[in-house]
Amino acid sequence: MWKICCVGFGNVGQGLVRILEKKRDKLKETEGFEYIVTSIADPIKGSAHNPAGLDLTATLKLLDEEGSLKNHPDATERETLDIIADPASDLVVEATITNLETGEPGVSHIKQALASGKHVVSTNKGPVSVALPELLDLAKANGVSYMFEGVVLSGTPAMNLARDALAGCDITRVQGIVNGTTNYILSRMEDGMAYDEALKKAQELGYAEADPTGDVEGWDAAVKVQVMAKVLMNRPLKVTEVDRTGITAITPADIKKASAANARIKLIAEVGEDNGKFTARVTPMEMPLDHPLAGVMDAVNALTFTTDHLGDVTIVGPGAGRVETGQALLTDILAINRKYG
Amino acid sequence: MWKICCVGFGNVGQGLVRILEKKRDKLKETEGFEYIVTSIADPIKGSAHNPAGLDLTATLKLLDEEGSLKNHPDATERETLDIIADPASDLVVEATITNLETGEPGVSHIKQALASGKHVVSTNKGPVSVALPELLDLAKANGVSYMFEGVVLSGTPAMNLARDALAGCDITRVQGIVNGTTNYILSRMEDGMAYDEALKKAQELGYAEADPTGDVEGWDAAVKVQVMAKVLMNRPLKVTEVDRTGITAITPADIKKASAANARIKLIAEVGEDNGKFTARVTPMEMPLDHPLAGVMDAVNALTFTTDHLGDVTIVGPGAGRVETGQALLTDILAINRKYG
Numbered sequence: 023m024w025k026i027c028c029v030g031f032g033n034v035g036q037g038l039v040r041i042l043e044k045k046r047d048k049l050k051e052t053e054g055f056e057y058i059v060t061s062i063a064d065p066i067k068g069s070a071h072n073p074a075g076l077d078l079t080a081t082l083k084l085l086d087e088e089g090s091l092k093n094h095p096d097a098t099e100r101e102t103l104d105i106i107a108d109p110a111s112d113l114v115v116e117a118t119i120t121n122l123e124t125g126e127p128g129v130s131h132i133k134q135a136l137a138s139g140k141h142v143v144s145t146n147k148g149p150v151s152v153a154l155p156e157l158l159d160l161a162k163a164n165g166v167s168y169m170f171e172g173v174v175l176s177g178t179p180a181m182n183l184a185r186d187a188l189a190g191c192d193i194t195r196v197q198g199i200v201n202g203t204t205n206y207i208l209s210r211m212e213d214g215m216a217y218d219e220a221l222k223k224a225q226e227l228g229y230a231e232a233d234p235t236g237d238v239e240g241w242d243a244a245v246k247v248q249v250m251a252k253v254l255m256n257r258p259l260k261v262t263e264v265d266r267t268g269i270t271a272i273t274p275a276d277i278k279k280a281s282a283a284n285a286r287i288k289l290i291a292e293v294g295e296d297n298g299k300f301t302a303r304v305t306p307m308e309m310p311l312d313h314p315l316a317g318v319m320d321a322v323n324a325l326t327f328t329t330d331h332l333g334d335v336t337i338v339g340p341g342a343g344r345v346e347t348g349q350a351l352l353t354d355i356l357a358i359n360r361k362y363g
Numbered sequence: 364m365w366k367i368c369c370v371g372f373g374n375v376g377q378g379l380v381r382i383l384e385k386k387r388d389k390l391k392e393t394e395g396f397e398y399i400v401t402s403i404a405d406p407i408k409g410s411a412h413n414p415a416g417l418d419l420t421a422t423l424k425l426l427d428e429e430g431s432l433k434n435h436p437d438a439t440e441r442e443t444l445d446i447i448a449d450p451a452s453d454l455v456v457e458a459t460i461t462n463l464e465t466g467e468p469g470v471s472h473i474k475q476a477l478a479s480g481k482h483v484v485s486t487n488k489g490p491v492s493v494a495l496p497e498l499l500d501l502a503k504a505n506g507v508s509y510m511f512e513g514v515v516l517s518g519t520p521a522m523n524l525a526r527d528a529l530a531g532c533d534i535t536r537v538q539g540i541v542n543g544t545t546n547y548i549l550s551r552m553e554d555g556m557a558y559d560e561a562l563k564k565a566q567e568l569g570y571a572e573a574d575p576t577g578d579v580e581g582w583d584a585a586v587k588v589q590v591m592a593k594v595l596m597n598r599p600l601k602v603t604e605v606d607r608t609g610i611t612a613i614t615p616a617d618i619k620k621a622s623a624a625n626a627r628i629k630l631i632a633e634v635g636e637d638n639g640k641f642t643a644r645v646t647p648m649e650m651p652l653d654h655p656l657a658g659v660m661d662a663v664n665a666l667t668f669t670t671d672h673l674g675d676v677t678i679v680g681p682g683a684g685r686v687e688t689g690q691a692l693l694t695d696i697l698a699i700n701r702k703y704g
Contacts, residue, residue, distance in 0.1 A: 041531070041672065045531065048533075049531070053530065177672065177673050178673060178676060179524070179527075179528030179529065179676070182527060182528040183520070183524065183528045186520075186523060186527040186528060186698070187520030187523040187524045187527060187528055187694065188520065188694075189394065189693070189694055189697040189698070190382070190386065190390070190690060190693035190694055190697055191690065192389075312658075312660065314655075314658065314659075314679050317653075317655065317658040318655075319653065330687070331382065331518060331686070331687035331690040331693075332518050332519060332680060332681055332685075332686055332687065332690060333681035333685045333686070334681060335519060335520070335678065335679070335680050335681065336677075336678070336679040336680075337676065337677070337678050337679075338655050338676070338677040338678075338679070339673060339676050339677075340673055340674035340675060340676070344673075344674045345672070345673055345674070346671070346672035346673065349531060349532065349672040349673060352530070352531040352672075353528065353529075353530055353531055356530040356531055357527070357530070360701070360702070361701070
């Protein structure tokens with residue numbers, strides 16, 4: 023019986039609990055997975071704690087109605103770090119809104135959980151970008167797992183695919199379309215739009231933010247390169263060490279030139295290691311049309327793994343917008359359940 | 364320390380041992396996996412058995428030189444079923460040449476191993492087609508695993524992807540290109556060849572056999588539909604219950620008609636379950652060009668999983684010809700090692 027502590031309880035945390043509740047019987051039957059949620063700590067909505075397990079139906083209803091846990095029967099004023107360390111839970115779900123430059127408050131939450139001997143699952147990009155090697159070491163020292171499937175391709179299996187399904191292969195290179203917003207913009211430019219027009223369209227659809235820098239300058243993709251470099255090739259990097267070019271300089275003429283060469287321009291995130299030469303970069307590349315990544319259009323994500331035993335293996339997923347919120351956390355939780363359950 | 368018994372020691376069995384030997388140190392370090400091979404039983408090459416572990420370098424060298432184990436220092440005349448049951452091993456690799464209609468000798472080997480409380484990994488299509496439900500029940504009753512990743516997409520993760528990386532999702536439909544030979548023939552017909560010419564080319568390249576019926580009439584794909592129906596949807600089927608149409612009736616005019624409709628004809632293996640209506644079929648379909656399977660050309664394999672939480676997830680692998688022999692068995696062995704090791 024897993025005892026879960028949810029830190030940050032917005033769309034992602036609530037989404038996880040909704041699918042856990044919906045699939046409670048099936049997960050017990052097929053995976054032998056059982057759980058209670060002992061604690062919820064959210065910086066805005068407040069906190070609730072009950073070592074016997076919170077009433078999740080009532081909790082979700084209260085949040086729908088009041089947006090706050092203030093009137094929760096198990097409401098508590100305890101500090102988040104104190105709740106995380108409480109022995110009532112053994113698995114912490116970290117899903118706070120976190121600063122990408124400092125990694126906080128996520129880094130502190132995750133450190134506290136790992137140091138308390140708890141497994142951590144998280145979709146939080148800040149901590150992996152700022153402190154991944156340190157956090158993995160801390161997890162190892164405490165005999166627990168820190169998993170973060172959702173960071174690279176939202177819910178589409180990427181890290182879990184590399185670890186389980188490609189087990190036994192050496193991965194020598196990964197090339198991917200890991201940012202849905204820029205792939206959407208490039209897809210519209212294929213249709214004939216100019217960059218500004220395509221960006222505006224992406225903003226209207228909610229793919230791009232008002233300040234699109236994080237996407238269009240490649241910062242989001244660079245964080246994902248960082249994660250893949252560390253996890254797949256044990257190469258810790260700062261995000262600033264990723265060779266990074268965005269898509270802001272791409273013109274309709276570039277798109278046409280690629281098309282004439284039977285290719286499409288894609289913003290490719292890449293990590294590779296050939297004969298000791300290490301590559302970690304985000305850059306627009308002309309991908310030949312017969313490459314599986316060339317056919318990936320709109321806000322869809324994909325990764326091509328180059329391996330010794332299987333050649334190239336490509337996974338194409340639905341991209342952030344179409345993933346059931348919480349699925350990436352669920353995959354990680356079930357992997358932990360298989361290993362330790 | 365796993366003690367492995369190899370039954371059938373042709374290309375596949377030897378390929379596995381070669382990659383196990385090549386990666387011995389790495390697999391110990393990254394997966395905590397250690398092994399000896401205690402027994403080899405091959406109907407043609409003969410058998411060798413040593414509970415302390417065979418000298419694998421010497422064994423492979425002997426087979427290269429003499430093609431037989433007759434002069435092996437640990438050669439034995441014992442029957443294969445007797446060697447399989449010997450307590451010296453705890454994991455059996457079944458890779459014999461097996462009759463697809465009777466499933467023998469594979470079925471008897473696998474039953475003997477499971478009944479003796481041993482895990483079984485196999486790339487053998489015969490036993491899964493003839494006896495999968497029975498073999499899975501026998502494995503369960505004996506508290507061991509029977510795994511067969513290589514049956515569906517050769518080494519490309521298909522069953523392991525569904526089990527691990529898509530854990531927590533309900534899979535409602537799988538559509539795939541699971542037979543490289545027919546996809547190669549259809550790809551050449553896209554280039555303008557007639558069916559007969561394309562088949563001849565496939566035969567020259569070794570993709571198609573002299574009697575191509577198993578591939579071009581969809582029997583090979585139908586066995587894979589059988590496996591997916593049982594494993595992913597718990598729907599046991601006879602291979603004759605799969606609705607099956609091959610590619611022999613496809614004409615250049617059909618290819619052109621599809622092309623004019625922005626589509627490509629692909630031989631699609633499909634299992635699905637929508638509101639209680641169950642589909643299990645192999646049939647040529649016009650796939651729209653923006654579907655990930657439409658872009659899969661030549662002898663490449665691919666599967667699209669339709670799921671509740673992730674929408675469509677597609678995996679594209681290298682296809683049989685380009686897979687390192689033995690990788691599918693290695694993936695399964697490492698999964699068993701994680702679960703029981």
